[in-house]
Amino acid sequence: MCVSGVCEAGCADRPTPRCCPGRNNECVERSARRTVCYCDTYCRRSGDCCDDYQTVCHISAAIDCEVRQWGPWSPCSSVCGAGTTERSRQVATPPRNGGTPCPDLKQRRGCLAHTExxxxxxxxxxxLSDSFKRNFKDPWRRPHMLMKEEKKSYCVQMRVKQASAACKVKPWSAGLVRERSVCVECQSEAMTTDDRCRGDGLQNIRTFWAAASAPGCSGSWVRESFTENCQCPSYSLIFI
Structure with missing residues (x-):
């Protein structure tokens, strides 16, 4: 392509095919002034297209990506303590013809949860093992003393996730091994004022336990189910 007697490189001066798809370093044109430009699709990204590239190659003008406003942050991934939260945004106009690519569509940050x-x-x-307190009768209670209201027991099924080596010392606690499912009963004597036993767990969330009569025996578990008006089978566990 020549203007005022000065010839510059141009796609129109190339032999067929004048335009090349993708990235093609051979799809180049040089002028007498040694200027170099390209007629491949990649030149729109690298910024070295020939001046007549859009006209000769029938390329529409570049359209940059446009995005919408950020959405709200999601709830913290943890119900207690450190977790993560994220937010996202949508593409309003996708990039075309070598326009500016879209920026990040998701963001993530840390959070600290304090839920109920x-x-x-x-x-x-x-x-404890259920043999310690099942059907326990207080020998010191006089007949005229006010008896504590008897409340119906409930059962929680726990899956052990971790148990210390000290649990192997006692026969009843030796069964607390990783991935074993155990039934733990909350009896009336162990209930607090809100009619539950402390440490009865949260559904599908890891919580912790300690064996009262086996020093050093402790670990973690996950509650799998909760059953009202229930008694665990013999040789199970109880809350105290």
Whole structure:
């Protein structure tokens, strides 16, 4: 392509094919002034297209990506303590013809959760074998003394996730091994004023326990189910 007697490189001066798809370093034109330009699709990204590239190659003008406003942050991924939260945004106009690519569509940051269940997640359950207290009768209670109201027991099924080596010392606690499912009963004597046993866990959330009569025996578990008006089978566990 020549203007005022000065010839510059141009796609129109190339032999067929004048325009090349993708990235093609051979799709180049040189002028007598040694200027170099390209007629491949990649030149729109690298910014070295020949002046007549859009006209000769029938390329529309570049359209940059446009995005919408950020959406709200999601709830914290943890119900208690450190977790993550994220937000996202949508593409309003996708890039075309070599326009500016879209920026990040998602953001993530840390968060610290303090939900109503947070205090329950921090409770450590104190447990014993059911043989310690089932049908226990207080020998010191006189007949005329006010008896504590008897409340119906409930059961929670726990899956052990971790147990210390000290649990192997006692026969009843030796069964607390990783991935074993155990039934733990909350009896009336162990209930607090809100009719529950401390440390009875949260559904599908890891909480912690300690064996009352086995020093050093402790670990973590996850509650799998909760059953009202229930008694665990013999040789199970109880909250204390």
């Amino acid at each position: 269940t947070c205090s329950a997640a921090k409770e450590v359950a104190k447990i």
